[in-house]
Amino acid sequence: MSELTTEVVVAGAGPTGLMLANELALAGADVVVLERLSARTGLSKALNLQPRTAEVFDLRGLLGGAERRSFATVGEGHFAAIPVSYTSWDTRHPYQVGIPQAEVEAALEERLAKQGVTVLRGHELTGFAQDATGVTVTAGGARVRGDYLVGCDGGRSAVRRGLGLSFDGVEGRGYGVVADVVFSVAPSGAPTQWRSMRNIVASHGAGVFHTLIPLGEPGLYRLGYGDRLTRPADMRAKVTDEEVRQVVRERYGEDVEVEEIRWASRFADDSRIAERYRVGRVLLAGDAAHIHFAAGGQGLNLGVQDAMNLGWKLVSALRGRAPAGLLDTYESERRPVAARVLDNVAAQSALIPTSAEQRAVRALVMELAALPEVEHHLSGLVSGLDVRYPASPDAHPATGTRLPDFELEDGYASDLFHRGGFVLLTTRPTPAPHPEVTVALVPRLPWPDLARALIRPDGYVASTTGSTEGWIAA
Ligand SMILES: Cc1cc2nc3c(=O)[nH]c(=O)nc-3n(C[C@H](O)[C@H](O)[C@H](O)COP(=O)(O)OP(=O)(O)OC[C@H]3O[C@@H](n4cnc5c(N)ncnc54)[C@H](O)[C@@H]3O)c2cc1C
The missing domain is CATH 3.50.50.60 (FAD/NAD(P)-binding domain)
Structure with a gap:
């Protein structure tokens, strides 16, 4: 050994x-x-990479490489298949990276x-x-x-x-399957590029759903299907090619031709x-x-x-x-x-209708999601942009929130984080509060009332006074 x-x-x-x-x-x-x-x-x-993940990849200089490997830039997210825009957020990456x-x-x-x-x-x-x-x-x-x-x-x-x-947690009742399928004849009207979450998910009957996402190669799609109310007897049973072909025939018609099924997998909805x-x-x-x-x-x-x-x-x-x-x-x-x-996923599950009442609730939520404040809230939930770590009640509201990236004379604030470590952003020359902290003189901060902000290595505001107390041992 x-x-x-x-x-x-x-x-x-x-x-x-x-x-x-x-x-x-x-x-x-x-x-x-x-x-x-x-x-x-x-x-x-x-x-997908959600906007906050794109941001943290950017903090480490990883985003460019990921984008080079991506097959799509998707201009919005979704909540229970209801498209939600990220554009109300102060972010340089209001999109999902399809990768x-x-x-x-x-x-x-x-x-x-x-x-x-x-x-x-x-x-x-x-x-x-x-x-x-x-x-x-x-x-x-x-x-x-x-x-x-x-x-x-x-x-x-x-x-x-x-x-x-x-x-x-909760043992789910349903299941889903994903399969990467190459069509020689794709379903009519299937999108060839993934640009939006619109028309990606369809619901057919109580609890039954289908998704079709183009993966950037001709004819190649991520097929998804499942049922939120029932499960096959053996959840671990291999997804056979015949099962996938049958779902394709039933859902998209006999004219569609499947050339290849690259892989398929069944998953549960436990939480x-x-x-x-x-x-x-x-x-x-x-x-x-x-x-x-x-x-x-x-x-x-x-x-x-x-x-x-x-x-x-x-x-x-x-x-x-x-x-x-x-x-x-x-x-x-x-x-x-x-x-x-887990809670937002449970709420999304409840919005995949299995009854007339739930269909009415879903229709109502769709109407609400069109209101800018509601859309902002929902897109904040799924994107990770709304995370705020606990801060003392008298702390400045920025404390515990993410640093929105902003332009500097020779790049972006995110560039200062490529090596990890704490960064003190300050609009006035200031000595480093600790040898572990890099001081960066910036013309402005995203919060106009602040002259400095100590940012943690993961891009969240540690303090707005510049104090390292509680973060780095003296
Ligand atoms: C069908 C499906 C679709 C999904 N779609 C999305 C999506 O669109 N967006 C999204 O954000 N998430 C999605 N997810 C969730 C996402 O795939 C997981 O959250 C993600 O893989 C978690 O990453 P992980 O590294 O924590 O765990 P894993 O990806 O599970 O990695 C764990 C690793 O540990 C290894 N391992 C296991 N046991 C041991 C051991 N004893 N010793 C050593 N190594 C071990 C495994 O081989 C594996 O490489 C999806 C999941 C499924 C199932």
């Missing part, structure tokens, strides 16, 4: 684990990434390799034990000793189960959240901490934001820079965000 020593062991090389490993490596931490699979599957679940999850993972793994970290594939975490000074992990013939372990190992997380944490995100030196992030139905396109995005929140806090703890309680703010900040997403 090989023996390795590191600072942080990350279990799982999905989008959350890869983002976290990047954040840790960027901040100079030693990291080992363990992945169960021996090779990347190349299969895609998520298809397969496999491409997001490839981009993150490429960046990670540039930082000198290789994913250890074929290394399934099968056990771990923590003590006062660290965690010892067993995975695929290796024993890895780290100061911390983070379970980014997906919905069936072995780390979460190893911690004995409950994963409470669950881990009771805790941290037990001592072991933490959870991404789907390991929360799962929900893929409504609104939020799961991958939530995991990436978890990683952004956790990375710098872990490195602060490793370097002895974390004030008491900083690492616990990972759970106190991120768990409520996930719980709120």
Whole structure:
């Protein structure tokens, strides 16, 4: 058995684990990434980066690469298939980046390799034990000793189960299937480019839905279908080509011709959240901490934001820079965000009509969603732009909110965050409040009444006085 020593062991090389490993490596931490699979599957679940994810990718100089791998720019999001515009938000990215999850993972793994970290594939975490000074992990013939372990190992997380944490929530009644299908004769009227959420989802009968998203290659579509009220007897049964072909025939008619089904997968609509995100030196992030139905396109995005929140806090703890309680703010900040997403997903589910009454409620919500304030609220929910971390009641309203990016003479404020770390944005020359803080003199701030704002490495306002108290140990 090989023996390795590191600072942080990350279990799982999905989008959350890869983002976290990047954040840790960027901040100079030693990291080992363990992945169960021996090779990347190349299969895609998520298809989108929400505006807040585009922003955090931009903070790390990752957005350009992701956009080069993308197949679409989608000018709006949706709430229960009701299109909602992001344009009322102060963001440079009021759109979804259409990009397969496999491409997001490839981009993150490429960046990670540039930082000198290789994913250890074929290394399934099968056990771990923590003590006062660290965690010892067993995975695929290796024993890895780290100061911390983070379970980014997906919905069936072995780390979460190893911690004995409950994963409470609601067992859904329905299911969905996604399949990447190449049509030689596509359904008539099917869009050839994904530019909007309009006409992407259709409901047919109580609880039954269909989606068709063009994936940027001629004839290639992401077909989705499902039923929110009933499930097949065996949810784990393989989706056969015949099942997909039959759904296509029934939904789109006999004239449509399927040339190839590249992959297909069945998924449940369970909704669950881990009771805790941290037990001592072991933490959870991404789907390991929360799962929900893929409504609104939020799961991958939530995991990436978890990683952004956790990375710098872990490195602060490793370097002895974390004030008491900083690492616990990972759970106190991120768990409520996930719980709120689970709630908005449940609300979206209730808006897929299964009765005449629900159809009436949906029609009413559609009318309401046309009101600018309601649309702003709904797009804030699904995009991640509305997240505000807890702040004291007398703090300036900007505290805990994201820094909206803005133009500087020679670039954008987001450029100042490419290396991670705290940034003090100030309109007047000011000494650094701490050696860990970079001071940037800017002509203005997004909040006209403020002369300075200390921004955390993940792009949220730590304080509007410039004080590092509570964020960096003195
Ligand atoms: C059909 C479908 C469509 C979706 N569409 C969207 C969408 O449009 N937008 C969106 O934002 N989200 C979407 N999601 C959700 C999104 O795919 C997930 O939220 C995302 O994959 C979570 O990333 P993760 O890294 O936390 O977990 P995962 O992607 O599950 O990655 C976990 C990794 O850990 C590895 N692993 C597991 N166990 C172990 C172990 N014991 N040891 C080591 N490694 C292990 C796995 O092999 C995997 O590589 C969708 C999900 C589904 C199912």
